[in-house]
Amino acid sequence: xxxxxxxxxxxxxxxxxxxxxxxxxxxxxxxxxxxxxxxxxxxxxxxxxxxxxxxxxxxxxxxxxxxxxxxxxxxxxxxxxxxxxxxxxxxxxxxxxxxxxxxxxxxxxxxxxxxxxxxxxxxxxxxxxxxxxxxxxxx
Amino acid sequence: xxxxxxxxxxxxxxxxxxxxxxxxxxxxxxxxxxxxxxxxxxxxxxxxxxxxxxxxxxxxxxxxxxxxxxxxxxxxxxxxxxxxxxxxxxxxxxxxxxxxxxxxxxxxxxxxxxxxxxxxxxxxxxxxxxxxxxxxxxxxxxxxxxxxxxxxxxxxxxxxxxxx
Numbered sequence: 031x032x033x034x035x036x037x038x039x040x041x042x043x044x045x046x047x048x049x050x051x052x053x054x055x056x057x058x059x060x061x062x063x064x065x066x067x068x069x070x071x072x073x074x075x076x077x078x079x080x081x082x083x084x085x086x087x088x089x090x091x092x093x094x095x096x097x098x099x100x101x102x103x104x105x106x107x108x109x110x111x112x113x114x115x116x117x118x119x120x121x122x123x124x125x126x127x128x129x130x131x132x133x134x135x136x137x138x139x140x141x142x143x144x145x146x147x148x149x150x151x152x153x154x155x156x157x158x159x160x161x162x163x164x165x166x167x168x169x
Numbered sequence: 170x171x172x173x174x175x176x177x178x179x180x181x182x183x184x185x186x187x188x189x190x191x192x193x194x195x196x197x198x199x200x201x202x203x204x205x206x207x208x209x210x211x212x213x214x215x216x217x218x219x220x221x222x223x224x225x226x227x228x229x230x231x232x233x234x235x236x237x238x239x240x241x242x243x244x245x246x247x248x249x250x251x252x253x254x255x256x257x258x259x260x261x262x263x264x265x266x267x268x269x270x271x272x273x274x275x276x277x278x279x280x281x282x283x284x285x286x287x288x289x290x291x292x293x294x295x296x297x298x299x300x301x302x303x304x305x306x307x308x309x310x311x312x313x314x315x316x317x318x319x320x321x322x323x324x325x326x327x328x329x330x331x332x333x
Contacts, residue, residue, distance in 0.1 A: 083211075084211065089208060
């Protein structure tokens, strides 16, 4: 049983620790685009991540296996998965990215974790990556 | 105190175009290598390798180049060398490739290697002579080589004392 926030029922979750838990690392990120212009779609978002890697770490960086597991265009937030050895490259590349299509932008890394609670067959929704119930928002 | 460790990368410029030789200058080589590092390893790689980076020695006749970099970043440098595809000078661009011959901790070890390498290369050239005229030519040059005593230079060589 998970921890309960104030006024919330205790959330039930299942923790599945993979044997090769260190294979991938996960980052929850949000892109800030203060100019209020057109938002990138999922493909453009992925392209932006790859571009950031290419600028800071070259072709080797751009070839890093990074996956955008989820992407929400409305909030410009995403969950990225990267092979463990590439975490520093990815994080540093996102930190130093300043422009999207000549528009000022910034990546904020909100959370980072080592393993992932997979959306298994019984629970259709993704729960907090690191069990941080303060992040949960009730619609 | 931490020893300032460097690595010396010995390579040779291979080109089918004989005019490429005139591009073998330290500025041209330096730019070509830096450009390759930027493409392969990005801004971070370029910044890492640029510390203490220099073209230490060049020989346009044999195409030999000696590069220097920090020990921490010699892998970045070496992995980018195959991506040098051409040399550009005075608006002219000639295709070439860089073949890494040796990586050493001091100029002296690279020099020793180069002497040995040149010896074997000369022998190979002699064996590959297609006609008698070439053979005579090479033999004559080899026999006319002489060693002149030079004043030893101090302060030009750096020694890696191996302590980390």
